[in-house]
Amino acid sequence: MGRAPCCEKVGLKQGRWTKEEDEILARYIKEHGEGSWRSLPKNAGLLRCGKSCRLRWINYLRADLKRGNITEEEEEMIIKLHATLGNRWSLIAGHLPGRTDNEIKNYWNSHLSRRAADFRDGIVVNIDLSRLPGGGKRRGGRASRGILAAAAKEKKGKKGKDDKGKNNVAEAEQQQQLKDREEEEDANVSTTPRPQPDCATAAQSEEQAQASASGLTSDGPEEDLLALSEEMVSALLAAPGSPKLEVGPDGSCMDSDSGPSGDSGCGSGGPSGDVAHELDLGLDDKAIMDWDLMGLDISAADDMWDPLLWDYDDETLVPEPAGGGEGHQQQDEVMSDLFFLDNL
DNA sequence: AAACGGAGCAACCGCAGGTAT
DNA sequence: AATACCTGCGGTTGCTCCGTT
Incomplete structure (x- = not known):
């Protein structure tokens, strides 16, 4: 299957989002709703890739996000869910209202996995x-x-470029x-x-x-x-x-x-x-x-x-x-x- | 006060599945 | 059937902050 780049990167801004960009994105989504990420930046007047806009919205700008530190209860939940689900961060995040997969992934990598390693x-x-x-x-x-x-x-x-089908075969892979x-x-x-x-x-x-x-x-x-x-x-x-x-x-x-x-x-x-x-x-x-x-x-x-x-x-x-x-x-x-x- | 290093986090990258053409 | 596109996911990178020397 042919696969075009998600967006033309020439001339697009990368890196940290500014407050102004956040406001533009939030205002646009408030008016037009989520979706159509590819065309969103152009319509909203943002010099950003659609994927970047989506990520910014999902991980930071959404109104239902819970800010602040991970609580002990959430941490315990993460540990248990991870023991069951593995690195399926989106699934884990689905059990933690207001938390994003990225947030949980980062928390795991920076806190929990280290603790696990320390213990081991x-x-x-x-x-x-x-x-x-x-x-x-x-x-x-x-x-x-x-x-x-x-x-x-x-x-x-073995991973690298051959990292295909990881979602579907995750369980089989774990079994293997x-x-x-x-x-x-x-x-x-x-x-x-x-x-x-x-x-x-x-x-x-x-x-x-x-x-x-x-x-x-x-x-x-x-x-x-x-x-x-x-x-x-x-x-x-x-x-x-x-x-x-x-x-x-x-x-x-x-x-x-x-x-x-x-x-x-x-x-x-x-x-x-x-x-x-x-x-x-x-x-x-x-x-x-x-x-x-x-x-x-x-x-x-x-x-x-x-x-x-x-x-x-x-x-x-x-x-x-x-x-x-x-x-x-x-x-x-x-x-x-x-x-x-x-x-x- | 400056340099350094580690931790934490935001963002990017590449890939896959699903759908439209 | 083949191609193109959209969306979502997980891995990784690199920037920023902060504590230590």
């Missing part, structure tokens, strides 16, 4: 499974966030991403210890941080993580006889028993190596397990636990009975203990 950067929860009411069986771990970031990076690489992630995790994590060079995910790569900041890693599952994060931490800390859970300042890792991890903290050294590593070391069932929260994909219970179950089986620490059985049951117990299920 380096928080490792040490859980002594032996203290769990449901028993002390080790459950296994999950892929580091680096895998997810790599997937996002790969996605970005999930599938791809699962496959990658199977390939990269299941048979070898995760590469976590220092303090686990505190040393998350700069690529990941950048990806997060740009919203690339802000697909649903990770926002679930954001939504649950503080609740998880507080619930775990508050629970009587709760598993060990210590998070150092600024997200630094804390060894459950010996304070800040330092040399022997998270990652390759000390008792808080990743689960696969611990398994290689032959630690018994009472060993402390690090749960790298950045590796948890808690968009859905099945998605969350299948890899855990998989690792579990692979390491054959506790043989998984055919068709589920004990392994599943124990996992459910752990889930309940950690107050997860109510939030899923």
Whole structure:
């Protein structure tokens, strides 16, 4: 299909709108109504592209816009909706009267995604499974966030000019991403210890941080993580006889028993190596397990636990009975203990 | 007081779907 | 059927403000 430029840019003004331009546009739309954006600038006497006029009206001049800061309620709504809808800003905006998709998108990119990244950067929860009411069986771990970031990076690489049909295939794409992630995790994590060079995910790569900041890693599952994060931490800390859970300042890792991890903290050294590593070391069932929260994909219970179950089986620490059985049951117990299920 | 850097936000860009010709 | 146009969406850019050095 042929596609002409939306407007002839020669001689048209760009950049910030002046008060006079706003008044002209608002007056014109008040008299003639919205629509016919292409012809609007000419008719209204504006040296602007029609798209620019439309954007200005929708994002700034509309009377029904709510000005001011995003409230906590709105923020919570955004987080929840984003967890469900992904980067479909117009849909999210549809649930927030007076807010525009652009406003929500900016708010997400500048506030929420950063917070999500901050949380993910380096928080490792040490859980002594032996203290769990449901028993002390080790459950296994999950892929580091680096895998997810790599997937996002790969996605970005494929994007560019081929970024077609994104609206229609968004759901299928998400499904495919999930599938791809699962496959990658199977390939990269299941048979070898995760590469976590220092303090686990505190040393998350700069690529990941950048990806997060740009919203690339802000697909649903990770926002679930954001939504649950503080609740998880507080619930775990508050629970009587709760598993060990210590998070150092600024997200630094804390060894459950010996304070800040330092040399022997998270990652390759000390008792808080990743689960696969611990398994290689032959630690018994009472060993402390690090749960790298950045590796948890808690968009859905099945998605969350299948890899855990998989690792579990692979390491054959506790043989998984055919068709589920004990392994599943124990996992459910752990889930309940950690107050997860109510939030899923 | 000036320089610098980060955060926030407004606006632009490119693409897709739908519709008219 | 092919083309042209309109509208809307999401990603990205770059300007402005403000705090820090």
